[in-house]
Amino acid sequence: xxxxxxxxxxxxxxxxxxxxxxxxxxxxxxxxxxxxxxxxxxxxxxxxxxxxxxxxxxxxxxxxxxxxxxxxxxxxxxxxxxxxxxxxxxxxxxxxxxxxxxxxxxxxxxxxxxxxxxxxxxxxxxxxxxxxxxxxxxxxxxxxxxxxxxxxxxxxxxxxxxxxxxxxxxxxxxxxxxxxxxxxxxxxxxxxxxxxxxxxxxxxxxxxxxxxxxxxxxxxxxxxxxxxxxxxxxxxxxxxxxxxxxxxxxxxxxxxxxxxxx
Amino acid sequence: xxxxxxxxxxxxxxxxxxxxxxxxxxxxxxxxxxxxxxxxxxxxxxxxxxxxxxxxxxxxxxxxxxxxxxxxxxxxxxxxxxxxxxxxxxxxxxxxxxxxxxxxxxxxxxxxxxxxxxxxxxxxxxxxxxxxxxxxxxxxxxxxxxxxxxxxxxxxxxxxxxxxxxxxxxxxxxxxxxxxxxxxxxxxxxxxxxxxxxxxxxxxxxxxxxxxxxxxxxxxxxxxxxxxxxxxxxxxxxxxxxxxxxxxxxxxxxxxxxxxxxxxxxxxxxxxxxxxxxxx
Numbered sequence: 001x002x003x004x005x006x007x008x009x010x011x012x013x014x015x016x017x018x019x020x021x022x023x024x025x026x027x028x029x030x031x032x033x034x035x036x037x038x039x040x041x042x043x044x045x046x047x048x049x050x051x052x053x054x055x056x057x058x059x060x061x062x063x064x065x066x067x068x069x070x071x072x073x074x075x076x077x078x079x080x081x082x083x084x085x086x087x088x089x090x091x092x093x094x095x096x097x098x099x100x101x102x103x104x105x106x107x108x109x110x111x112x113x114x115x116x117x118x119x120x121x122x123x124x125x126x127x128x129x130x131x132x133x134x135x136x137x138x139x140x141x142x143x144x145x146x147x148x149x150x151x152x153x154x155x156x157x158x159x160x161x162x163x164x165x166x167x168x169x170x171x172x173x174x175x176x177x178x179x180x181x182x183x184x185x186x187x188x189x190x191x192x193x194x195x196x197x198x199x200x201x202x203x204x205x206x207x208x209x210x211x212x213x214x215x216x217x218x219x220x221x222x223x224x225x226x227x228x229x230x231x232x233x234x235x236x237x238x239x240x241x242x243x244x245x246x247x248x249x250x251x252x253x254x255x256x257x258x259x260x261x262x
Numbered sequence: 263x264x265x266x267x268x269x270x271x272x273x274x275x276x277x278x279x280x281x282x283x284x285x286x287x288x289x290x291x292x293x294x295x296x297x298x299x300x301x302x303x304x305x306x307x308x309x310x311x312x313x314x315x316x317x318x319x320x321x322x323x324x325x326x327x328x329x330x331x332x333x334x335x336x337x338x339x340x341x342x343x344x345x346x347x348x349x350x351x352x353x354x355x356x357x358x359x360x361x362x363x364x365x366x367x368x369x370x371x372x373x374x375x376x377x378x379x380x381x382x383x384x385x386x387x388x389x390x391x392x393x394x395x396x397x398x399x400x401x402x403x404x405x406x407x408x409x410x411x412x413x414x415x416x417x418x419x420x421x422x423x424x425x426x427x428x429x430x431x432x433x434x435x436x437x438x439x440x441x442x443x444x445x446x447x448x449x450x451x452x453x454x455x456x457x458x459x460x461x462x463x464x465x466x467x468x469x470x471x472x473x474x475x476x477x478x479x480x481x482x483x484x485x486x487x488x489x490x491x492x493x494x495x496x497x498x499x500x501x502x503x504x505x506x507x508x509x510x511x512x513x514x515x516x517x518x519x520x521x522x523x524x525x526x527x528x529x530x531x532x533x534x535x536x537x538x539x540x541x542x
Contacts, residue, residue: 069275071414071415095417097435098415098416105408105411105415107408108410109408111413112407123417125323126417126418129319172412176416228456239311
């Protein structure tokens with residue numbers, strides 16, 4: 001059965017290589033009061049692809065991620081996840097769509113009344129009802145091992161560093177085996193070794209599980225190593241989109257300045 | 263200045279009010295608009311919570327945790343407040359009744375005062391202070407640190423998981439806590455009286471509840487479920503709409519207690535009248 005808000009593939013605009021964009025952002029505008037944040041932004045991300053979104057602070061990168069997962073709503077334009085316009089989804093449908101996505105918040109947003117392991121188990125407890133307690137514990141340990149925190153499972157979020165909190169947040173985002181990963185500054189506040197571990201993990205997920213990722217970052221080294229494409233935002237719109245080489249060869253003054261300063 | 267000129271000036275002033283008075287009018291209009299906006303948002307919030315509460319999946323685990331948080335952890339404070347009321351009413355009632363030669367009415371006075379009047383309202387105010395502030399601050403803190411967004415991003419309805427469970431816990435626990443406060447009040451009231459004039463507990467209870475019907479005691483106890491609804495709803499609403507950092511959290515906690523206590527007292531007026539009419 002076709003959902004009411006599902007649209008034909010042709011209208012969604014397939015990628016050049018014929019892949020279906022799992023996230024299709026089409027002319028999205030967003031303002032908060034008088035302050036315009038996004039100004040008709042258009043971006044697509046396909047399965048197994050990682051898009052790094054770069055830009056100065058306050059250019060709406062985090063807002064873009066919040067719009068994709070439905071925490072905020074665009075003023076104009078549409079965001080389609082697997083062809084479904086999320087603005088047109090009912091609460092239940094939106095819930096089902098969110099289960100396909102993993103979101104790492106900029107400041108991790110761990111539940112401070114739960115331990116590290118309970119934080120990672122939280123989505124599993126709610127959405128994997130058939131999972132036994134031991135299966136859940138094994139899955140949590142596996143996820144914590146992937147982010148290198150298997151020894152911190154009983155600690156409270158307040159007892160671990162900001163970088164470790166971020167890794168727990170990533171483990172939580174991966175708990176439901178998402179098809180789409182939204183990472184807001186995943187390497188900010190991490191030491192170089194942990195940053196590279198997170199990058200390697202993102203690459204591994206991209207290769208092995210064909211996860212589509214959108215990574216908001218200021219870490220150009222990280223963006224270059226994990227992303228297939230980079231999009232540089234300026235004044236609420238995409239100034240340039242392409243590979244790192246495309247950005248490097250650009251004649252646009254802001255792009256040159258941004259790469260130089262980064 | 264001629265009378266004609268003064269009349270003209272007055273007419274112009276009426277047509278074009280001074281900037282000061284127009285500023286007053288616009289700020290008054292803003293306050294009125296905010297007042298109605300607050301109630302409108304509260305109504306929308308209550309509807310969203312009610313809808314989330316009656317649709318599965320139900321958050322039993324979280325509800326049990328909140329029952330413990332609201333019930334067991336408030337019990338010592340409520341028991342202490344109830345005990346203090348019992349002693350105060352005992353002291354006051356004995357003195358007043360002695361003046362009118364009606365000392366034999368002491369047990370009934372104490373029983374009716376504690377169970378019908380003081381027990382419910384004091385329990386409500388104590389829980390409003392402890393639980394209202396706690397829920398307001400906890401949810402506000404979760405809101406400003408994006409924990410509520412994280413719950414939503416995990417495809418979990420925060421109205422169901424956070425608000426409905428807390429409000430239900432308040433509704434279910436308030437009558438039970440009221441019974442505990444009543445029991446402590448009666449016990450300490452009797453004890454305070456016995457120190458002055460020995461009276462067996464059996465005699466005290468028999469005399470106090472003589473001729474009493476369920477209608478006299480059940481409605482005042484169960485009306486506290488409405489207090490629970492008010493406390494839970496307002497605290498969750500204030501917490502989940504918080505903006506700003508630590509200042510916003512503090513404001514949410516304070517507003518939760520102040521508004522919940524205020525609405526609780528106003529509700530008491532309405533409920534007392536309602537009970538008198540429905541259960542004469």
